[in-house]
Amino acid sequence: MPEETSNTHGSDRNHVNVLDDYELRYWGERFGVSDTLVKHAVDAVGTSAKSVEEWLQAHR
Numbered sequence: 021m022p023e024e025t026s027n028t029h030g031s032d033r034n035h036v037n038v039l040d041d042y043e044l045r046y047w048g049e050r051f052g053v054s055d056t057l058v059k060h061a062v063d064a065v066g067t068s069a070k071s072v073e074e075w076l077q078a079h080r
Contacts, residue, residue, distance in 0.1 A: 033069065034068070034069050034070075035067040035068060035069060036058065036061075036062050036067050036068075036069055036072050037067070038055075038058060038059050038062050044058060044059075047069075047072070051072070051073060051076050053076055053080075057076065057079075058072070058076075061075045061076050061079070
């Protein structure tokens with residue numbers, strides 16, 4: 021039986037969740053931008069981490 025990994029925040033590293041403060045901080049730090057800019061990116065392109073990253077690179 022495969023071993024399950026535990027994640028207390030239910031994080032999905034393929035999608036950006038701006039409704040969870042922990043997640044929002046994580047993505048802001050990962051992309052090197054403010055939480056506000058992460059929210060703008062999600063508003064513009066949706067929650068796909070790849071799309072958010074591409075949007076942020078184009079709008080720095």
